[in-house]
Amino acid sequence: MTRHQRGVALAELLVAAAIAALLMATLAGVLDGVRQTDTQLAGRALLQRDARLALARMANMVEGSRRLLVPLETTSATGGVLAVALPPGLDRNGDGFADADNDHNGIPDDDLPADATRDGAAGIKGIDDDGDGSIDDGGSTDNDENGSLGDAPVFPKSGADWIDPVVYRVNNGQLLERLPNLNPGSGADYTERPIADKVVSLEITRIATGNRRTREVLVRLTLGDPAGETATWTRRLRLGVR
Known part of the structure; x- marks a missing residue:
């Protein structure tokens, strides 16, 4: 070469x-x-799974309930807390009595005390019911933190039964579900557990329907992953459809 x-x-x-x-x-x-x-894509799929499971859990409780506690009926503002009364048909321990039937007389929430949730706090214990920035602001018989005492949903009787709240709120990036313990001694006898992580925000809006017997809320749940991906899921829920 x-x-x-x-x-x-x-x-x-x-x-x-x-x-x-x-x-x-x-x-x-x-x-x-x-x-x-x-x-x-994997991160988005996980967020979607977690959001769907959380919203399904919330829907199960809300649609089985008969009473919307937070947001209050007097507000249409968007807040970060959803609270309903424990569904009257729920019997978690299978003892033949609804969990909400605290006095086991066969009728849930029929004998309310002046402190309707019997938790020793204004409104729901540990919750800013009226969204004014103050928690448990008022006396224990101020059942919605609106400044009026003793306005229980029905006239107080002996107070052997009470409203058992189911509460959803966000704390430190987790969506928490609060449930009363089985056979609670009072409304302050409850447990909170996370049902979703990586929560950016929870927005709850009470929907005006023109019918006081109909209660609907719009739930917007936003989740995000460490990479900065976020996604929002929206679901409209109506009480008492189950």
């Missing part, structure tokens, strides 16, 4: 190597993009 031929072969080799390097760099970029897309 002549010196000229060797020079041509070397030049062709260098060109081929440069092309191969360019192709490898391009391929690496494509693979990295695919991995990022796959990670984003």
